[in-house]
Amino acid sequence: MDFSNVYEDSKRADAYSKLEFPGTYYLAFRDLPTIFSKHVTGKVAMDFGCGSGRSTRFLQKLGFHTVSVDISEEMVAKAREFDPEGDYRVIEEADFSQFEIGSFDLIFSAFPFDNIPTMGQKVMNLSGLRDLLKEEGRLVNLVSNPEIYTHEWASFSTKDFPKNRDAKSGDVVLIIQMDTADKRPVEDILWTHESYMETYQKSQLKVVDIYNPLGKNEEPYEWINETKIAPWLIHVLSRI
């Protein structure tokens, strides 16, 4: 398949690094403090696919001690600019050999699986991450709901990409982020609920809980579809 990680690009990294939690992104993070309190014991965390460090800084504010990894040098360089004291590492695809097995209470993954193209690569990454979890550790995987690619949102547009409607699991889909200066479409990989369940099973991960955060009318955002359809899914996973 002809697919490359759009985040290995300094213009994209610069635009992404200015994002915090506007609009639709607010819903990706809103419920995480409660979810972590319920499912995670301990404060040793990895931020997998940390990008420019937004998700790491979020974990740090919740009191987690973080080590953060990404395959994009451009994104990690931005993360280090924000947080020169932080531990940010560029890794090769699915190479976790520098980390101790069974050492993390939480592995948080905010969006990288939208950009990891194949079942084989997803399983390779997830199996490696599973091995890094402590016995009672949790992997929290925040991913896009496939419906995000066929609707309009406070922070995203897909109306120019009618082919998204025909996409099957594993196909490339296009989406524009309205809150960044970089309006080039982002290429993601569509991955259905059924495919995620199969991926987790192959990776020896058990689904503990799934959250579908919906927008609420009283929130200070101009929700479009967010009150009816959850743009994101949050999978809480444990070792089998």
Ligand SMILES: C[S@@+](CC[C@H](N)C(=O)[O-])C[C@H]1O[C@@H](n2cnc3c(N)ncnc32)[C@H](O)[C@@H]1O
């Ligand atoms: C949409 S960004 C999200 C960044 C950050 N987690 C946040 O929420 O702001 C997705 C990140 O996943 C990274 N990524 C994609 N494939 C990856 C892989 N196989 N291993 C590690 N990181 C990956 C990309 O380079 C990118 O920085």
